[in-house]
Amino acid sequence: MKLYNTMTKQYEELVPLDGETIKMYACGPTVYDYFHVGNARCFVVFDFLRRYLEYRGYKVNFTQNFTDIDDKMIKRANEEGTTVKDVAEKYIAEYFTDAKGLGVRPATNHPRATENIDEIIDIVKTLVDSGYAYAVKPDDSKDDYDVYFRTRKFKGYGKLSHKDIDDLISGARIDVADIKEDPLDFAVWKATKPGEPYWASPWGNGRPGWHIECSAMSKKYLGNNIDIHAGGEDLAFPHHENEIAQSESYNDCKGCADTTFTKMWLHNAYILTDGQKMSKSGISFKVRDVAKVYGYEAIRFFIISAHYRSPVNYCVEAMNQAKASVERFHTCEDNLNFRIKVAKEMGTRNINDEELKLLEGFAGRKTQMCEALDYDFNTADGIAAIFELTRDINKALSNEDLSLEFLEKAKEIYMELITLFGFEIKASENADEDAEIDALVAQRAEAKKAKDWATADKIRDDLKARGIVIEDTPQGAKWKRA
Ligand SMILES: [Zn+2]
Numbered sequence: 110m111k112l113y114n115t116m117t118k119q120y121e122e123l124v125p126l127d128g129e130t131i132k133m134y135a136c137g138p139t140v141y142d143y144f145h146v147g148n149a150r151c152f153v154v155f156d157f158l159r160r161y162l163e164y165r166g167y168k169v170n171f172t173q174n175f176t177d178i179d180d181k182m183i184k185r186a187n188e189e190g191t192t193v194k195d196v197a198e199k200y201i202a203e204y205f206t207d208a209k210g211l212g213v214r215p216a217t218n219h220p221r222a223t224e225n226i227d228e229i230i231d232i233v234k235t236l237v238d239s240g241y242a243y244a245v246k247p248d249d250s251k252d253d254y255d256v257y258f259r260t261r262k263f264k265g266y267g268k269l270s271h272k273d274i275d276d277l278i279s280g281a282r283i284d285v286a287d288i289k290e291d292p293l294d295f296a297v298w299k300a301t302k303p304g305e306p307y308w309a310s311p312w313g314n315g316r317p318g319w320h321i322e323c324s325a326m327s328k329k330y331l332g333n334n335i336d337i338h339a340g341g342e343d344l345a346f347p348h349h350e351n352e353i354a355q356s357e358s359y360n361d362c363k364g365c366a367d368t369t370f371t372k373m374w375l376h377n378a379y380i381l382t383d384g385q386k387m388s389k390s391g392i393s394f395k396v397r398d399v400a401k402v403y404g405y406e407a408i409r410f411f412i413i414s415a416h417y418r419s420p421v422n423y424c425v426e427a428m429n430q431a432k433a434s435v436e437r438f439h440t441c442e443d444n445l446n447f448r449i450k451v452a453k454e455m456g457t458r459n460i461n462d463e464e465l466k467l468l469e470g471f472a473g474r475k476t477q478m479c480e481a482l483d484y485d486f487n488t489a490d491g492i493a494a495i496f497e498l499t500r501d502i503n504k505a506l507s508n509e510d511l512s513l514e515f516l517e518k519a520k521e522i523y524m525e526l527i528t529l530f531g532f533e534i535k536a537s538e539n540a541d542e543d544a545e546i547d548a549l550v551a552q553r554a555e556a557k558k559a560k561d562w563a564t565a566d567k568i569r570d571d572l573k574a575r576g577i578v579i580e581d582t583p584q585g586a587k588w589k590r591a
Contacts, residue, residue, distance in 0.1 A: 110165065110483045112337075113418065115345060115374040116269050120485060123162075125336055126372060130168040132331040133159060134371075136323055136340040136348065137219070139176040140200035141185040143395045146408060146423055147380045148341075149211060153409055154377050154417045154488075155339045156213040157531070161482055164529055172330040173216040174323060175201055177223050178316055183305055193306050197221070207396045210405035212531035218330045222322040226308045229317045229325040232359050233297050233310075241358040242297055244312045245288045253300035253313030260293040263354040269374060270346035295351055297321040320351035324359070327352075327370075333360050338371040343386075345376055377417040382424075394423060407432040409531055416489045434496075438532045441499045443589070444506055445520040449513065451584040457513040464515035467505050471522045474498035478526060488530075495526050509583050546577055550588055553579070 177197035236242035244254035301307035356370035481490035556564040
């Protein structure tokens with residue numbers, strides 16, 4: 110499988126560094142609010158990449174953190190008259206609710222910054238001891254220090270975002286009251302301010318900077334050298350650039366044979382609304398709210414149906430189309446189930462050559478899908494292959510005489526692909542009601558057989574009033590929720 114590495118600007122073959130397990134880190138959410146469709150892209154895409162890597166036989170250790178201490182968290186806690194910890198607990202729980210709806214599985218590890226303070230302090234200490242970072246007092250009347258990374262000391266600075274350090278210097282904002290040695294230096298530890306949560310450290314009371322959190326959690330859960338680091342393209346600079354500076358300087362201090370922090374850098378593009386970047390603070394489309402209108406699966410489809418490095422525009426038409434597309438997959442699955450049920454009840458003949466040939470064609474769609482995903486995870490072309498398979502199967506189902514073996518094999522291929530993409534029909538939350546409807550539909554069939562049209566019509570009308578539509582097919586009646 111080849112992936113586009115932002116660092117080298119090349120498509121590179123993915124080979125696990127340790128020959129066995131892909132170690133993958135994605136920058137997770139700052140948990141001060143519900144997440145929006147723009148944030149969801151990163152969660153959906155990289156969880157799906159992990160699923161696909163597993164489908165292809167790799168072992169994957171996928172770590173995605175929660176940033177549970179930062180300025181926005183503190184601001185939200187003050188606004189709500191609660192603690193930063195309570196804000197974090199609330200929105201971490203809400204994250205898992207929306208993630209589950211979107212078909213995003215929990216990561217192998219979900220570390221929180223506040224639970225890794227010792228690890229963070231250890232890295233900062235190593236950096237300070239070796240001169241990669243320095244402590245300064247922001248307030249002479251107190252004994253708490255800020256610690257800054259000496260950006261210029263790290264020779265590779267700018268290599269990910271392809272920025273020249275001299276250009277960065279001329280563009281850097283120079284604060285008059287700046288206590289830093291160089292405007293490019295960034296905070297790895299911040300002295301405490303009144304009303305903020307803090308931890309004791311060798312530099313007095315304070316809290317970690319954002320960038321150091323990812324360096325620490327990635328190192329703790331995945332080691333000093335990792336295979337893939339992923340995130341939104343807005344994180345490449347300065348966040349990921351700073352992570353590289355910290356982690357590779359740390360690896361250097363520790364005498365690592367290979368100081369490279371991450372072999373492959375993957376960045377997803379933005380979701381736009383009217384040509385503008387979607388963000389939590391500006392134009393906002395919370396997944397929770399969008400799901401109420403279109404359903405979670407439509408959001409998942411909308412995200413996966415585009416290649417992760419292409420910007421996409423969020424709009425009503427796109428969401429309606431996404432919803433209809435998911436419906437098509439469900440209908441096809443439903444039809445296969447129904448035909449299998451009927452073939453089992455009615456008895457069947459052996460599979461014939463024509464059917465075997467059709468199955469070969471279906472398998473070809475699977476190959477087509479894998480080829481798309483194997484080349485920089487092109488989920489857009491992957492979905493196109495599933496659409497073609499859906500069309501192939503629908504066409505085959507127009508034949509009323511199909512063997513059970515053919516139907517089951519067709520379903521097997523279809524479900525493999527549909528489940529990989531996360532669009533299988535989910536187990537109904539109203540299994541009891543489903544059983545009741547099945548029974549009523551069976552009663553109606555009996556009534557029709559006995560030419561008791563009044564009873565048959567009444568059952569149909571009663572169900573219709575409940576939003577259940579019965580469709581009569583040559584193989585018998587089937588129902589669905591309208
Ligand atoms: Zn990060």
